Amino acid sequence: MKREYKSRILALLLPVLMLVHILFLPKISVAAKESSPADGEKYTIRLLIDVLEKTGKSSKRTVKIWKLSKENLIQGDILKTAKHFDEIDDEDKIDAELKYKGQLSKESVLDETISKEVIEIPLVQEKGEKSYYLIKESKESLARMAKRIESGKSQKLVTNLVEIPNKNMKDGLLAISMKSEMEVPSKKITLIKTDSRNEAVRLDKVSFRLYKKVDDTGLKDELVSVEGSAGVYKYKPTADKITEAYVPVLKTNTDGKIEVSDLPEGPSYYFKEIKASGEYDNNKNANIKGEDFTVEDGKEVRVKNERIPFTKKTDDNGKALEGVVFEVYTKEGKKLNFSKDTKKYGYGYLLDEKGSPEVVTDKDGLIFLGDMKKGEGYYFLEKEAPAGYEKSSQKYEFNVDENGVIYYTQKDENGNEVKVQDFLHIINVKPKGKKEEKGGRKFVKVDADDTRVKIKGAKFKLSQKLGDKFVDVEKDGKKYVVESDENGRFEVRDLKFGTYYLKEISVPGEYVIDNSPIEFEINGSSLAEAELVITNKKGKVPPTPPTRGPRGPLVKTGDIRILVFFATGLILIASGFAIVRNQDMKVKRA
Structure with a gap:
């Protein structure tokens, strides 16, 4: 009978012991592993506290220490994270947010050789591990020091967040002055x-x-x-x-x-x-x-x-034309001389009385002018066009501001004069036997309050007015829609001579759509004319509500394992009861 009772006791006791092991022993072993890795690296954080009133005794201050990983940092910012936890007075809330119970330090001791109180915090980490430690004066210490802090005989300790290992360490020791702002790499x-x-x-x-x-x-x-x-x-x-x-x-x-x-x-x-x-x-x-x-x-x-070129020269297909010769004149008609710039910018031309009156486009079809004097009414004429192209006889006017910046004045869609600090795009065309009655027009999209700011991504639909209706223009079977590039520019081409309209259908970001139709003419010279300036005003953008909320609980891999072990223990207990019951039945039958 004794043997039977022993079997019963063992059958019930073994599963119970297993459950105790599952619920308690793993936690103890994990804690031991975290606090003292067998092959870990040892560090010390030394907190230095100023002594404002000499009493010959330590004030016995203490701090709480929490260990964090990089994932615990708010937006990856050490300073912002420290300030966040500095504002939380309840240490239990910090424990809950970090899923880590803060550890209390030893009391501060007085070191009269440096006239400071010292708290040393020993740490052990696994080799190669990088961690962060939140250091905050404990609520007990703060309560005990409250009157002294209020009277100015002491000061509240600044909350610090430090990375370990740290570049400022010496022989594994990091000293931090608790009177200063937190230590931030x-x-x-x-x-x-x-x-x-x-x-x-x-x-x-x-x-x-x-x-x-x-x-x-x-x-x-x-x-x-x-x-x-x-x-x-x-x-x-x-x-x-x-x-x-x-x-x-x-x-x-x-x-x-x-x-x-x-x-x-x-x-x-x-x-x-x-x-x-x-x-x-x-x-x-x-x-x-x-x-x-x-x-x-x-x-x-x-x-x-990118420096502002004086002008850009292309053919009607957008190909850059090299070797186009121009001459530049003052308002009074005086021809200006230039020399090649080999010193100031290393390219383009500089104003030089001893130079040549000719300036020539480079391989990109550009001409850069430097050292121009402030003035209005300057103009330039094309002297020589590339072989196979017609020479332009148009007179192009420009101005120069006090900074030497070349600018033009143009009229916007409302007929107002606007200042454009940009290059003038000039087009050469090849002569043809019979010219087609088709042309194009160039535009530039700018900010209404600052015309120097170009608007990218504005879309327009092209239409003509037939009777009382606007009829959409089609190209290749689709509605003719154009979009401004990164410089705010766009153009329409291959259109029969006549009157056309642009209607804005979308604008980027904070700008407001202008539904007013923009009227313009297409004729034999419209493509070579200065760009028509179109403006947009900014509208109000509603504020975005903050999305950062309280952190949810962190999932731990050990949680699943414990549940599995717990279920296994219950099954073993049930099996133990079944074994005992079967033995009882056998005894009764015997």
């Missing part, structure tokens, strides 16, 4: 602005702003706070959301450089060009987001600007 980046045709030419006084990337939409990207001037700037931490009025515009110096130091590592950044300078004031890159980059020592970001 930081480095310097350099932007270099150059001419697109000659990188040796550096551009000064080009304006930029620096942004931190938040998401792929760009709607939440944050302006980076900096201070400084003349190409040399420094990151300026701030807890408040900043505006453009708060941060100076970053400008390149005479070396074409902008240096920004002390930028926090982690997030991605990008530069946005605000305004070019001098003969590059076509703003082709204005308000265009640059390439994303992360902070690295010695990191260089190169940005190029």
